Amino acid sequence: MQLPPTFLEELRARTPLAELIGARVRLTRSGRQWKGCCPFHDEKTPSFQVYDDHFHCYGCGAHGDAISFVMQSQGLGFMEAVTELASRAGLAVPQPSAEAEAAEAARQDAFSILEAAARVFARRLFLPEGRAALAYLRERGLAEQTIRDFGLGWSGEGRGALAAELAREGFSAARLAASGLLREDGNSKISEFFFNRIMFPIRDSRGRAISFGGRVLGEGQPKYLNGPETALFVKRRSLYGLDRARAALRSNAPIVVEGYMDVITLHQAGFATAVAPLGTALTEEQLQSLWRFAEAPVICFDGDAAGSRAAERAIELALPLLSAGRSLFFAVLPSGEDPDSLLRSGGVERFRALIAAPEPLFQALFRLLRAQTGEATPEQRALLRTRLEAAASRIGDKGLAGEYRRTLRELFFMPARRRPAAKPARPQPGRLAADRPRQLMAILLRQPALLPELEEEFSNLALSGSLARLRSAILQWWEGEPLLDSTGLISQLNAAGLTAEAREALASAPLPVCPAGVEPAEARARWREVYDMLMSEPRLKEDVAARQREFAVSMEPTHEQKLAASKFELDAVRRGTGEEARK
Numbered sequence: 001m002q003l004p005p006t007f008l009e010e011l012r013a014r015t016p017l018a019e020l021i022g023a024r025v026r027l028t029r030s031g032r033q034w035k036g037c038c039p040f041h042d043e044k045t046p047s048f049q050v051y052d053d054h055f056h057c058y059g060c061g062a063h064g065d066a067i068s069f070v071m072q073s074q075g076l077g078f079m080e081a082v083t084e085l086a087s088r089a090g091l092a093v094p095q096p097s098a099e100a101e102a103a104e105a106a107r108q109d110a111f112s113i114l115e116a117a118a119r120v121f122a123r124r125l126f127l128p129e130g131r132a133a134l135a136y137l138r139e140r141g142l143a144e145q146t147i148r149d150f151g152l153g154w155s156g157e158g159r160g161a162l163a164a165e166l167a168r169e170g171f172s173a174a175r176l177a178a179s180g181l182l183r184e185d186g187n188s189k190i191s192e193f194f195f196n197r198i199m200f201p202i203r204d205s206r207g208r209a210i211s212f213g214g215r216v217l218g219e220g221q222p223k224y225l226n227g228p229e230t231a232l233f234v235k236r237r238s239l240y241g242l243d244r245a246r247a248a249l250r251s252n253a254p255i256v257v258e259g260y261m262d263v264i265t266l267h268q269a270g271f272a273t274a275v276a277p278l279g280t281a282l283t284e285e286q287l288q289s290l291w292r293f294a295e296a297p298v299i300c301f302d303g304d305a306a307g308s309r310a311a312e313r314a315i316e317l318a319l320p321l322l323s324a325g326r327s328l329f330f331a332v333l334p335s336g337e338d339p340d341s342l343l344r345s346g347g348v349e350r351f352r353a354l355i356a357a358p359e360p361l362f363q364a365l366f367r368l369l370r371a372q373t374g375e376a377t378p379e380q381r382a383l384l385r386t387r388l389e390a391a392a393s394r395i396g397d398k399g400l401a402g403e404y405r406r407t408l409r410e411l412f413f414m415p416a417r418r419r420p421a422a423k424p425a426r427p428q429p430g431r432l433a434a435d436r437p438r439q440l441m442a443i444l445l446r447q448p449a450l451l452p453e454l455e456e457e458f459s460n461l462a463l464s465g466s467l468a469r470l471r472s473a474i475l476q477w478w479e480g481e482p483l484l485d486s487t488g489l490i491s492q493l494n495a496a497g498l499t500a501e502a503r504e505a506l507a508s509a510p511l512p513v514c515p516a517g518v519e520p521a522e523a524r525a526r527w528r529e530v531y532d533m534l535m536s537e538p539r540l541k542e543d544v545a546a547r548q549r550e551f552a553v554s555m556e557p558t559h560e561q562k563l564a565a566s567k568f569e570l571d572a573v574r575r576g577t578g579e580e581a582r583k
Helices: 005-013 017-022 066-074 078-089 098-125 128-139 144-149 161-167 173-178 260-268 284-291 305-321 339-356 361-373 378-393 398-413 429-446 448-460 465-478 486-495 499-505 520-554 557-575
Strands: 028-030 033-036 048-050 055-057 182-184 190-192 197-203 209-216 224-226
Touching: 005 066, 005 078, 005 098, 017 033, 017 048, 017 066, 028 520, 066 078, 098 128, 098 161, 098 173, 098 197, 098 209, 128 144, 128 197, 144 260, 161 173, 161 190, 173 182, 260 339, 284 305, 305 361, 361 378, 361 398, 378 398, 429 448, 429 465, 429 486, 429 499, 429 520, 448 465, 448 486, 448 520, 465 486, 465 499, 486 499
Parallel strands: none
Antiparallel strands: 028 033, 033 048, 048 055, 182 190, 197 209, 209 224
């Protein structure tokens, strides 16, 4: 039986892979991924990695998605595995029917039509008719390669040219209408949906065109217009730019902005995880999609009243869905700025600094509610306290709700001069923890003489991306070469084409790590401190989870005290000690 791709995509989207596999395999965090010992062959050193949408064992080669994991681990056939996962996800498995087959054929037809339309629009942009649109995009600072990478185009004047051109490829007007390219007015007259607009192809996570957005050139309303919802395009589930961001999202958190141009200019500037909702407030489906990539996506809405309202709606939406592994950060833009304008006025480094030090959700919540109520009078303070309590009560996770209630109460009673600024002076706990592998790399780059005694720990660190490339080059060079000092080692890395990777590892953001010329004893002590914190966090998380289960069953004060102690210890590790705490 052939199942509709839409059903399988929905099934995979509703099946968190780490949660599914974690029920059978003991997994620990490894950067953005999870790791554990492979369930398909006997091993003592973990080589089994779980990503957001697939697993892979670097020992035996086992590989697949949620469906194939159930098949391989339980010895089930494809349909049996699908049925089991569908039952867990609350989905009904589609039954074979002529209607289902016809619907799937229509979907594939729509993909073909939209791709053909995207080619037409992109070609028109570089013809004389698209000259004004192309000039506008260039004035906004977009390079020609960026324009081509995102498939930007020009709709034309909407006088039937698109329908005529696609008719030559065999696509009828009725099929164009079903794909959202044509519409019928009140007089049963068919016309093009987009005209006199710069075109932005909207693609699904696999890179397939599912609709278009159009920006009017010159005066006209609405300024931005999305295609109508169709069998392929559902606005509340779609994120603009997700197809281009997926690779970068394996190692960096999503940056959620408001519009097409923000996404494109951020990608051009090197911020490859930028995505945007499609002209609507952030939805629960979009949040769930973002959380599959990171525990705390960064919300970066415009620095105006509308952006503040959008941030408030995002917080209201997120509160009932929060858990220990699901939150949000907020990058607060200066008044009147959006990401595009800030990049042009302040440059890449200014925006990078903003993203590196975002507000945690609890702080953004307090700031926004205080702005709504004020706190100059007893009545205002009473209202603010009531709203803070109500906000904490909306959090579904009762343990987390209690933590929010305590933290918001502390902020409420804290003198205004002691409250944290909108942009924290140092990264938040989760960011510190995520930065520790880079810190370890930086210490060894400053003191390569420590390599012999730290080789085993260094070799077994869970590294990815630029850090993995640096380690591979360092260990490969060290096999046959004498030890070098820091300057010599960095020169070797530069010669190997790893200049940018080394510079990133030694950067002062998000946390200064190890100055040039540091003494070996100090570097060794710092390396041990950071390594111990990195290794202890997974164990402490397990302790907290176990204490929570104990307390949930017994509700005994002694178990509550043990839970509090475990949380305190975990929080101390997340927040850092020693040098981290002083930064």
